[in-house]
Amino acid sequence: MAQVNRSGRSKVVVVGAGFGGLSVMKTLGNKSVDVLLVDRNNYHGFWPLLYQVATGGLDSASIAYPIRGLIRPYKNVDFQLGNVTGVDYANKKLIVENSDPIDYDYLVFAAGSAQFYFGNDALAEKTFSMKDVDEAEQIRNQVLTAFEKANHESDPQKRKALMTIAIVGGGPTGVELAGAYAELISHDFRKDFPNLDMKEASVVMIEAMATILLPFSTPGKTEANDLQRSVQSTLEKKGVKIMLSKPVKAVEDGAVLFNDGDTLPAETVIWAAGVRGALLGDKIDIKLQRGARVPVNEFLQLEDHPEVFVIGDMAYLEGFKWGDRTMAYPMLAQVAIQMGKQAAQNIIVLASGSSGGGLTKFSYYDKGSMAVVGRGAAIVTASKPVKIKLGQNALTKIPAWMMWLGVHVMFLEGWRNRWVSIFNWTWNTFNKDRGTRVLTGTRDAKTQKMEISN
Numbered sequence: 001m002a003q004v005n006r007s008g009r010s011k012v013v014v015v016g017a018g019f020g021g022l023s024v025m026k027t028l029g030n031k032s033v034d035v036l037l038v039d040r041n042n043y044h045g046f047w048p049l050l051y052q053v054a055t056g057g058l059d060s061a062s063i064a065y066p067i068r069g070l071i072r073p074y075k076n077v078d079f080q081l082g083n084v085t086g087v088d089y090a091n092k093k094l095i096v097e098n099s100d101p102i103d104y105d106y107l108v109f110a111a112g113s114a115q116f117y118f119g120n121d122a123l124a125e126k127t128f129s130m131k132d133v134d135e136a137e138q139i140r141n142q143v144l145t146a147f148e149k150a151n152h153e154s155d156p157q158k159r160k161a162l163m164t165i166a167i168v169g170g171g172p173t174g175v176e177l178a179g180a181y182a183e184l185i186s187h188d189f190r191k192d193f194p195n196l197d198m199k200e201a202s203v204v205m206i207e208a209m210a211t212i213l214l215p216f217s218t219p220g221k222t223e224a225n226d227l228q229r230s231v232q233s234t235l236e237k238k239g240v241k242i243m244l245s246k247p248v249k250a251v252e253d254g255a256v257l258f259n260d261g262d263t264l265p266a267e268t269v270i271w272a273a274g275v276r277g278a279l280l281g282d283k284i285d286i287k288l289q290r291g292a293r294v295p296v297n298e299f300l301q302l303e304d305h306p307e308v309f310v311i312g313d314m315a316y317l318e319g320f321k322w323g324d325r326t327m328a329y330p331m332l333a334q335v336a337i338q339m340g341k342q343a344a345q346n347i348i349v350l351a352s353g354s355s356g357g358g359l360t361k362f363s364y365y366d367k368g369s370m371a372v373v374g375r376g377a378a379i380v381t382a383s384k385p386v387k388i389k390l391g392q393n394a395l396t397k398i399p400a401w402m403m404w405l406g407v408h409v410m411f412l413e414g415w416r417n418r419w420v421s422i423f424n425w426t427w428n429t430f431n432k433d434r435g436t437r438v439l440t441g442t443r444d445a446k447t448q449k450m451e452i453s454n
C-alpha cells in the first residue's frame, strides 16, 4: 500500500544519505516540506577516510554516523532503510526492494558512485574494491589474513605473493592506500611478525598512464609536475614500488597480468582505477552520459521530469573549468554538498507554487583538492591563491598534512568521531602504531568453523 502524506505538505524523497543527500536534508530541515531519506545503509559514510579503515588506522564506527542520529534535530525529516531499485515517473512512486513503493512530490537521486572496470567485469571478482565500510573491512581482513598465512608459509614464492599488496590506480585513493600500507608494513607488521623478513613484503602501485595523481596534473601537460613528482618521491622513500604506463590486462588468483606480458605475483589486489555513477542509474530509464552518470539541466533536474533532481557523483553536468577545457563536475564531496544545497533551494521554490521561474542555476565554488601520502605528508591545491603558498597555490609535506587533518576532522559527522579520530592519529603519529589491526569475520558464528582457510 502506498504511503499517504498526512500533513498535506509537499513530500521530498531523497535517495542516499551521503554528502549530497545530507546536504539536501540539512537545507530542507525544519522547512515547510516533509522529507524522507532512503538509504541501503543506516549510516552516513565519510568515504575520504575509508582508506584508514582498510589500513587499520581507524575503526569503521569512527567514519560512519547513524542516519537516525543525524535527522534528530529536524522535525520534518524521517528515514527509511531500503535498497532503491527503480522509479515510476508517471505515478510519482519510488520502487524499493521488499517494501511498498514510496510516493513523492519531489525526488532527489543522490546514490553516489560505483567501481568501474573498463568493460572487464571479471576484474571485479578477482580484486577488492573500496566503496563502503564493508568493503574497506574486507580489504583489512584480506591483508591481515595474507600476512598470517605468510607467517607459516615455507615456499618463498608463495610467501612473497602473500606479502605483496598491489594497488591498481595511481589516483588519490591509490596514493593514500599505498602510503598507509607502506607504513603499516614497516612500523607495525615488522614488530607483529618477527619471524617474517619484511624485505620480502611489498606495496606496488600500478598506473596505466605515465604519471600518478591525474587530477593534480597541469592542464594541457602530459609530463608530471612538481606536485606529482613530490608525491612519487615521498611514496618511493616510504618503500612503495610505482609502476607507470602499465595497463592491467587481467587478474588471476595470486597474480596481476599486464598488457605487455609481465606478471606480478600478489595475493591482495585492490582496484582503485575507475569510477562510474551509481548502479541505480542503470535502472531509472534515462540514457546515461559519460561515466554512466545521469544527465541533468543546470537546475539539476531531469529534463523530462522537472520534479526529479539528480546530484553528486550520480549527476552529469558540464561546467567545471580545467585549464581552457570545460568538463563535467568531478566526483568530489564538495560538488555533492553544493549541488545538494542548490537542489534543495530549487525544491523550496517549486514547492512554494512557482511553475519553474525563480530557480537558480548550479554554480560551483572550487575550494581545491587534497590527498594524504602517509604520516606527515600530503598535498593541497587551491583554485585561488592561498595565504601560505608554496609553488602554484599548492602546499606539500607537513603544512599540507596539517591542513588535511584539520579539514577532515571538521567535515566528519559527530564530535565522538572527531575526538576518536584525533586521538587515533595522534597516537599513530607518536607511537607509529595503527591500532585497529583486528581480523574480523574469520569464523562462522553458529558453526564456529574457520571461514578463512589456511
Ligand SMILES: Cc1cc2nc3c(=O)[nH]c(=O)nc-3n(C[C@H](O)[C@H](O)[C@H](O)COP(=O)(O)OP(=O)(O)OC[C@H]3O[C@@H](n4cnc5c(N)ncnc54)[C@H](O)[C@@H]3O)c2cc1C
Residues within 6 Å of the ligand: 015, 016, 017, 018, 019, 020, 021, 038, 039, 040, 041, 043, 044, 045, 047, 048, 049, 050, 051, 082, 083, 084, 085, 110, 111, 112, 113, 130, 131, 172, 173, 278, 280, 311, 312, 313, 314, 331, 332, 333, 334, 336, 370
Ligand atoms: C575511497 C574514497 C575516497 C574519497 N576521497 C575523497 C576526497 O578525499 N575528497 C573528495 O572531495 N571526495 C572524495 N571521494 C569522493 C566523495 O566521497 C564523493 O564525491 C561523495 O561521496 C559524493 O557524494 P554523493 O552524495 O553523490 O554520494 P555518496 O556520498 O557516495 O552517498 C551515496 C549514498 O547512496 C546510498 N545508495 C547507493 N545506492 C543506493 C540504492 N540503490 N538504494 C539506497 N541507497 C543507495 C549509499 O549507501 C550512500 O549512502 C572519495 C570517495 C571514495 C570512495
